[in-house]
Amino acid sequence: MLLTVEGRGAVPPCSICRERPAKFVCQKCGSLVCEKHFYAPAMMCSRCAEVTSSPTGVPLWPLTLLGVGVAVMLIGFLLVALSALLP
Helix, strand or coil: CCCECCCCCCCCECCCCCCCECCEECCCCCCEECCCCEECCCCEEHHHHHHHCCCCCCCCHHHHHHHHHHHHHHHHHHHHHHHHHCC
């Protein structure tokens, strides 16, 4: 849910630049920020979005999940091969 500060009386300035009027509320820290300092895909201010982003820009968990999936499949193949060798 997008929280805006419009329509709530006097609009305070952006808590980051103090130049533009604040239009959005950061979902993580609650800061009131302008359009320039709001990262819409994450619903966060630019400070929180910068802190929570990964250093390379690529999240690691999908790659880790892929590695676990491949390892489980290989273990399954090994167990099937071992069961075929047993009398």
